[in-house]
Amino acid sequence: MKKNLLTIFSTVMAVSLTACGGASTTGTVQDQSTQAESKTADGAASLTIWSPTDKESVEKWWAEKIDEWNKANPDIQVKRDAIDRSDSYAYDNKVATAVTSNSLPDIFFVDGPQVSYYAANDIIVPLDKYFTAEDLKDFVPSTVAQCTYDGKTYAISATESSVAFYYNKDMLREAGIDVDDIDKRTVDNPITWSELRNIAEKCTTEDHVGTHIIMDHGEGIPYALEPMYISQGKDYINETGDTAEGYVNSDEAVKTSAFLAQLIADGYANIEPITDEFLNKACATMLGGSWDVATLTENADFDWGVTYYPVSDDTKKAVSPCGDWSAAISKDCKNVDAAGKFLQWLMNTDNVATYAAAIAKPATRNSSYDTESMAAYKDYPLSLMVEQLNHTAVPRPRTPSYASFSTKYAEAMSNIFSAAASDHKVDEAYIKEQLDSVAADFAEDYNTYYAK
């Protein structure tokens, strides 16, 4: 028995040690690959890129493009590391830890609203030299705005995103709603909040709720809901990005939050929606992302449609979300010119088009839509997303305190929604109190680190 155990144990260990031995040697050779060793042996520059791991088509795109570049440019050799993030916070952690040891990769991808956070902290460098105002004219305005901080361009994105109002036509018809009317809406005449509420009310039954509000307790909430606030009259934060007081806690914001909370209090939307609630026919409508088109086309066994982001009854101002991951050059990059040159190529019309097609998101370059890979965007429903991007998209606040703001705001909204769900009524005083604390926390963060 004893021998047995020892033999097995030592065999397992011996085998794994040999195997790992190999691994660790290769480990040390490529070792500090992330730490900018700017030149390879033959004097060529070498660049490392970090971007989140994505679906197979995207991984393939990267492999092909990098290969193509490396063959054409022996003097600038590029390597990409796919980052297996669990959520965007985890990815930010990895960036943060790399910052502390000055071992950021040369180029890395950043989620839209984080651009200003990184720019303000000098983690990323301006790209104006590589992307002039003239170059940027071809990009949709929303992405240019999102990637600009303090008047300079800090990142460049190949893809955009949008959110629109999806509806299950079968359920709407059953509830006696005029589906044709909704189908015919245009960007100048979107449905209003009261219409949304009316649909949600009529479509709420034993088996499903009327609508769906994003409940990820994270970045999804500020992202998907911001247009509601802007449409009502006040954004989360002021234009210059230095105060939230009188914005996120304004009367308009309280009213907007109350409208959303009321949907939950009345049971028209679930406080804990299941994953793919709309696809699983557990809700009749939803504010869903541009990426949901692909999922629904592939899987939905019901008749569905999508229309423009709803507007406030008071202002009728059409607004829609936007923003996506963008490429930026890090402060630790030793060869900014090489990195800039590479990004110029990476973000050319064809590459943007093929990348956008691979990742199934709208492209940022107008010229890309003329290529074959983006053909699907010429027609409904995807054309609707492009239309929103060109006409109604507003980027998330550009402020260095965005990371802190986003966490606090998502938390406040979760509190407001859960209180509404538990009490079956909306308490505006409580909403005001929650939003006041978001504004106060924003001021605290901004004044501590960024106020001049």
Next chain:
Amino acid sequence: MSSRTSSIERQKLIGKILFYLGNFIIGIIFVSPLLWMLCASLKPEAEIFANMNSIRTFIPTHASFNNYIEVFTRLNILNVLKNTFCYIALILVGDLFLNSLCGYALAKFDFKGKGLILNLVIALMVLPMEAIMLPLYIEMSQLGWVNTLQALVIPFIPKCFSIYMFRQFFSDIPDELIEAAYIDGSGHIRTFFSIVVPISKTVYATVFILDFVAHWNDFMWPFLVMTGEEKRTIQLAVQVFFGTQPVHYSAIMAALVISAVPMILMFIFMQKYYVEGIASSGIKG
């Protein structure tokens, strides 16, 4: 007389039936998440979150291995398993070896500073990884260990838990047993390996299982210190599917089932030694 035996036998039989039935029912409840995971991994994406209101969610009506095929095509699963087993095996070798020695000294030797070390071990037992992550990372980067196997292994060899557990176990070993070995002329190290280790299989098996499980489920640290596909560990590999929009839970569940299989095998295998260790130790019971 004969009716008495038969009533005792009947009682025994009822006891047995109760034992198996009771255990079976509670057991099913306990493994339900694994069963759900298994069922979900066989379902097409659109069906996973359907029927969540009834027991039917545990029945894959359109079962197929498509999700597994997807996992195997997306990942170099053998390489992932090799990476994971390697680093955990290295941790465990160091863990079982060094910490048991330390625990032994703390249990059976008198020396200066013993109280201090014991206090240190106990005090550091509760340190949450989340609170020391960044300084530890800085240390790794100063040592030049970022993106190497060292960063995954060496910081996790010292384990207060293991030391404490070994110390508690070794304290219960009768001194006479060890003294007998000294009288035979064995030195400390030899006594430890020839007398103490063979009767301590239970504690080794317990520490092995618990630490293996803990590291198998590690995500944040490997994520921070390792970059690159060829260095992926199992939990990082699972994230590949979480990071892909839209998130396909079907593939995630398949990946999770694949990741759970080695653990279950390991547990079944180690448990045998764990039990036999107790049975054959002779000093306990």
Next chain:
Amino acid sequence: MIKVNNVKNRNEGTSAAVLVTPSVFLLIAFLLVPMIYTVYFSVFRYQIMRPQDMTFINFENYIKLFQDKDFWQAFKNTIYFTVVVVPVQTALALGLALLVAARTRGVAFFRTMYFAPQLTSMVVISILWTILYNSNPSTGLINSMLKSLGMESINFLSNKKTAMNSIIFMSAWQGAGYQMMIFIAGLQAIPASQYEAASVDGATAFQKLVYITLPGLKSTIKYVVMITMIQAMKLFTQPYVMTKGGPQNSTKTLVYYIYTEGFQEGNFGYACSAAAVFFIIVVTMSLVMKRLTMPKD
């Protein structure tokens, strides 16, 4: 302690040094040093993205910390979780251990079943239970069962009154298998002869449990309580995945607070001050526990 022979006495100190040094050295290097670093950072204003601008600000972080009601809430939640989960989980683990302590055929199979939740990562368990706990009877398994029993549905995770208890229930279920393993070892260490003698005297199963099993498990129970408590104090994954600390801060724990403040929001210096306070609490707690579990030292 070994007292008799001189072989040992001669070089006990040296041998002990050889035995403990490697572990203790690594312990200091990779646990104590980072811990000291954390405490060191706690007196600086330190935005995680700008380490170059670290400024010494004395105890400012601590002053802010003690005025932060979220911190106190997290503190209370952590204590509540620990105080409730420890007895529940220990009792459950003991119950399971009693079920499968016998060396009968098939017992290994049942042990594996009870240990199974441990073999799945906490993240997955949390995702699964979020689904099971779903508030709507038409999408949540537990609420649909409640409904068929004619009961009101419960917003398990989105009501501040039930969220923490829901997490406690799930955690006890997930963690019990681990402590069960330790109890099994403890149970098998109780001499069978004691039970035999009791049987001869006509003791009932319950009497055996109270007069033989529980006293025999005294040190095991202490040990299990201690390790359960240690794990409970570190609660993080469950609220992170299931509730993000909400609703209304009801599931925000100290480690969760440290993590979100430090990494998500970037207030690293401030988070370190929370971590330092946490260290003081848990170190004190462990040393008290040590007093109780190891009286002879």
